[in-house]
Amino acid sequence: MNAFSLYRRMAAASIKAQLRYPGTFALQLIGNFVTTLLSFFGIWSLFQRFGSIAGWDIGAVAVLYGLVNVSFAIAETLGRGFEVFGGEYVKTGSFDRLLLRPRSTLVLLLGHELRLRPIGRFLQGAFVMGAGFWLSPHVSWATVWLLPGAVTGGAAMFLGVLIGQAALCFVTVEGLEVVNVLTYGGVEAGQYPLTMFARWLRRFLTWALPLSAVCYYPALAMLNHPDPLGMPIWFGLLSPGMGFTFLGLMVLCWQRGVAGYVSSGS
DSSP: OOHHHHHHHHHHHHHHHHTTSHHHHHHHHHHHHHHHHHHHHHHHHHHHHHSOBTTBOHHHHHHHHHHHHHHHHHHHHHOHHHHTHIIIIITTTTHHHHHHSSSOHHHHHHTSOOOOTTHHHHHHHHHHHHHHHHHOTTOOGGGTTHHHHHHHHHHHHHHHHHHHHHHHHHHHSSOOGGGGGTTHHHHHHHTSOGGGSOHHHHHIIIIISOHHHHTHHHHHHHHTOOOTTOOOHHHHHHTTHHHHHHHHHHHHHHHHHHHTOOOOOO
């Protein structure tokens, strides 16, 4: 069995287990949809009061909001194994068993659980993003082909953060809550125009954690919105690739951590 077939069977088993109680699954899905949608109403209330933020109207910010939430929902669905890695694998010594299996540890952890609850976040993010495109008057439909690349690039970046968090557990044993600044904090930051932040934070969110590269700049290109910071439009056509570059760097960090791993015992 190759890696893809193994992952497919593990994912199918995970989905089957979560759907065994369909009522519970439906309530979780609806709850996740409503909870995350309520956060957008907080943003909407700002526009009701001030009209625009940093030159952006509600439609443009809705596209930003949708992009970052759809991307994070995909990463959250795929990356559960890395999110719980410290407590469930390193601290208990269970990671030793994964090392005995003749398959990549990345594949095995991706198959730990294909979590379906984030579908609620995905659906509400897609709904808000669609509404944002409908409300925005200057959408460049010639560049909307960029949307799948922006979403997958964003998902790759967030998955890279989760893999980096797991790699850090080789040193700290348990996951550090401070990493949530890059996951949930990144989702919150990605919902607003980059011009709202200080220069040092703008640089960090573009070149260190490429959040703006996978959300903000592609949104500028699709909405035909000039960048107040002077970045050319063509940058947004290429910048989603930075999400995959970040993921590749985090995979290298993971491999380095695995190479230096010594069992924590049991």
